[in-house]
Amino acid sequence: MLERIVFTVILAYLLIIQLFNARLMKSMITSLGRGRVYEEAIKSAWGLTLLLVALVFLFDVPGDAVGLAFMPDVTDARAWNYFVFSCVLMGGLFVFYLSVLTSARLRARLRPHYELEIEKVLLPRTKEEAQAWKAISVTAGITEEFIFRGVLIYTLALYVDLSDGSLALASGALFGLAHAYQGVRGVIVTGAVGFVFGYLFLATGLLWPVMVLHVLLDLIAGPIHVAEPKNS
Numbered sequence: 001m002l003e004r005i006v007f008t009v010i011l012a013y014l015l016i017i018q019l020f021n022a023r024l025m026k027s028m029i030t031s032l033g034r035g036r037v038y039e040e041a042i043k044s045a046w047g048l049t050l051l052l053v054a055l056v057f058l059f060d061v062p063g064d065a066v067g068l069a070f071m072p073d074v075t076d077a078r079a080w081n082y083f084v085f086s087c088v089l090m091g092g093l094f095v096f097y098l099s100v101l102t103s104a105r106l107r108a109r110l111r112p113h114y115e116l117e118i119e120k121v122l123l124p125r126t127k128e129e130a131q132a133w134k135a136i137s138v139t140a141g142i143t144e145e146f147i148f149r150g151v152l153i154y155t156l157a158l159y160v161d162l163s164d165g166s167l168a169l170a171s172g173a174l175f176g177l178a179h180a181y182q183g184v185r186g187v188i189v190t191g192a193v194g195f196v197f198g199y200l201f202l203a204t205g206l207l208w209p210v211m212v213l214h215v216l217l218d219l220i221a222g223p224i225h226v227a228e229p230k231n232s
Helices: 002-022 025-032 034-058 077-102 104-114 117-122 127-159 164-177 180-204 208-221
Strands: none
Touching: 002 034, 002 127, 002 164, 002 180, 025 034, 025 117, 034 127, 077 104, 077 180, 077 208, 117 180, 127 164, 127 180, 127 208, 164 180, 180 208
């Protein structure tokens, strides 16, 4: 009972803070600069994640209950099928990321898809900011998946017995709300991505593949608005 209350309070606090920050994000970036906002975001994300990791051990939560396993159960054919699918996705996204890094033409083609006002403000504009964005991407991929897939889905399952699809949908909806600072379209897109990641997590029982997928998606966005070098 205490375990359920503690996890619920922490997750509710996170969502409230995220919704509150939605109104402040633009002004924070304008006043503090992207680098400082990146730095503060990394610190807060890892702080909360380490707290939740400590609580997982304190309450003796089985590691595999929150996705802390390396490979699927050898007897679970469904899990292995989704695991292979996840690996194919990882490989495809990694190749696409390398293409984005090396092709100015591809970045130009992608730019219209990253034209939300908050994306223009939040995404890096200089090479230095782009380097810092890599740390943001790794942080978001690891911490957000542990929080919104591992711990959140585990906590929801303590309350009600739902199908994988329903748990993934609930996780995706809350994940979308946590990105309210991106506006309505951002909430819908991140919610849909959260649903897919949640289902892959539940189907495989593993967090690390969706962490990698999340990191790659964020890395792809990094170079989009970085100023191109002028031809001499």
